[in-house]
Amino acid sequence: MVNSGKLAGLTRELIALRVAQELREGMVVNLGIGLPTLVSNFVPPGGEVIFQGENGVLGYTGISEEDFDPDVINAGGQPIRLGPGASFFDSADSFAMIRGGHIDVAVLGGLEVSEKGDLANWYLPERGGGSIGGAMDLACGARRLIIAMSHTNREGRPRIRKECAFPLTASGVVDLIVTDLAVIEVEPEGLLLREVAPDVSPEDVQERTEPHLRRSPALRDMRL
Amino acid sequence: MIDKVVATPGEALRDVQDGATIMFGGFVSAGTPSNLILALQRRGTKRITGIANNIGLGDKLDVLCEKRQLAKFIATFAIRASGGRQSLFEQLYRRDEVELELVPQGTFVERIRSGGAGLGGVLTRTGLGTMAQDGKQTLTVDGTEFLLEKPLRADFAFIKAWKADRMGNLVYRRTGRNFNPVMATAADVVIAEVEEIASVEELDPERIGTPGVYVDRVVQCEPVAVRWDG
Numbered sequence: 142m143v144n145s146g147k148l149a150g151l152t153r154e155l156i157a158l159r160v161a162q163e164l165r166e167g168m169v170v171n172l173g174i175g176l177p178t179l180v181s182n183f184v185p186p187g188g189e190v191i192f193q194g195e196n197g198v199l200g201y202t203g204i205s206e207e208d209f210d211p212d213v214i215n216a217g218g219q220p221i222r223l224g225p226g227a228s229f230f231d232s233a234d235s236f237a238m239i240r241g242g243h244i245d246v247a248v249l250g251g252l253e254v255s256e257k258g259d260l261a262n263w264y265l266p267e268r269g270g271g272s273i274g275g276a277m278d279l280a281c282g283a284r285r286l287i288i289a290m291s292h293t294n295r296e297g298r299p300r301i302r303k304e305c306a307f308p309l310t311a312s313g314v315v316d317l318i319v320t321d322l323a324v325i326e327v328e329p330e331g332l333l334l335r336e337v338a339p340d341v342s343p344e345d346v347q348e349r350t351e352p353h354l355r356r357s358p359a360l361r362d363m364r365l
Numbered sequence: 366m367i368d369k370v371v372a373t374p375g376e377a378l379r380d381v382q383d384g385a386t387i388m389f390g391g392f393v394s395a396g397t398p399s400n401l402i403l404a405l406q407r408r409g410t411k412r413i414t415g416i417a418n419n420i421g422l423g424d425k426l427d428v429l430c431e432k433r434q435l436a437k438f439i440a441t442f443a444i445r446a447s448g449g450r451q452s453l454f455e456q457l458y459r460r461d462e463v464e465l466e467l468v469p470q471g472t473f474v475e476r477i478r479s480g481g482a483g484l485g486g487v488l489t490r491t492g493l494g495t496m497a498q499d500g501k502q503t504l505t506v507d508g509t510e511f512l513l514e515k516p517l518r519a520d521f522a523f524i525k526a527w528k529a530d531r532m533g534n535l536v537y538r539r540t541g542r543n544f545n546p547v548m549a550t551a552a553d554v555v556i557a558e559v560e561e562i563a564s565v566e567e568l569d570p571e572r573i574g575t576p577g578v579y580v581d582r583v584v585q586c587e588p589v590a591v592r593w594d595g
Contacts, residue, residue, distance in 0.1 A: 196392040197540050211394035212539040218393035231542045233478050236471030270444035278471035278491045312494045
């Protein structure tokens with residue numbers, strides 16, 4: 142299934158903004174490399190969302206290009222600002238937090254998500270490569286897993302599929318998918334379309350999604 | 366008098382032989398023992414099995430690929446699935462000239478921790494049902510399935526800290542801690558690169574990140590500026 146019709150979906154920044162709306166004060170949140178790292182810049186100042194970097198930091202507040210200190214970075218190697226109450230720790234502690242259920246939300250990028258909530262995000266067979274990093278631990282250990290990704294790949298093929306074709310990161314772990322076109326909840330009964338991007342119809346989203354989407358009775362446009 | 370301080374990185378690496386297994390602390394720019402890595406490059410040691418979180422992400426480890434000093438690398442992040450300039454390591458890997466064992470990051474650190482703590486491995490749910498499970502034993506504990514991951518040790522660990530004293534006590538700085546304190550427990554010879562040597566009276570015992578018992582040699586070096594350029 143290929144749909145090459147171009148839709149004016151959300152930019153990467155607006156996807157990050159929409160993900161940030163899922164976060165609440167006091168939540169401990171880990172952001173994956175790439176698009177998810179943008180999310181920290183869309184949380185209101187003083188909102189006290191606690192960002193964890195698996196490289197050993199809790200309580201950073203955003204990415205800052207001022208005064209690069211090679212010892213103050215997030216897991217994407219980006220320089221970060223520290224908030225009040227920040228702490229540092231080693232990698233064993235960091236993954237104890239992650240596997241031990243102490244992370245409320247992880248936001249990761251995705252290559253494919255299945256209708257059962259399987260995630261593939263580390264290995265591209267056509268490139269014969271990939272890297273795991275902290276993704277498998279985060280996918281298994283976070284209490285809630287949000288995937289932020291483009292709805293289709295460069296060729297216009299759906300990334301949301303009945304079964305993942307790529308090697309898995311973890312199975313049955315995804316709770317919410319936020320794309321440039323839609324917000325979709327993964328439920329035991331299947332996928333539930335909750336929101337569509339401005340000027341995008343539910344039909345547009347279904348055409349670009351392999352499995353069937355049930356429509357939420359409260360289906361609405363994203364509020365950005 | 367106990368004195369673990371050596372004068373140069375070259376002297377610190379005096380007994381590193383071809384075929385050695387070496388752990389390297391660090392996470393991208395933070396806490397990477399760059400001076401020890403550059404000394405290893407100058408030494409020309411061959412057939413190294415390297416163990417580090419990442420290689421080719423602005424860390425100095427990629428220099429070990431210039432003259433193909435690596436036989437194998439165990440890492441969590443080494444090959445990019447998309448975009449970006451290819452590292453030397455990635456070029457060697459794609460030509461099948463170096464072996465790569467990819468490990469999930471939490472499993473990576475726990476394998477090293479168990480190797481240093483005298484344990485027989487760890488049980489984790491991470492990697493179940495994925496390629497990371499291939500060839501591994503699973504165990505069911507009280508009805509929950511786990512993967513058995515075996516301990517990881519090395520002949521040498523090259524680590525980086527902020528300060529040390531002559532007894533080998535180490536103080537880390539910010540996210541420079543990462544894998545360093547864990548790797549310090551899991552090698553036969555542990556060599557620490559530090560920015561400052563302090564007197565034994567100076568370091569606060571409450572602030573010691575790695576107690577001197579784990580550390581064999583300390584060498585003071587000017588830090589090398591590293592940054593991941595994407």
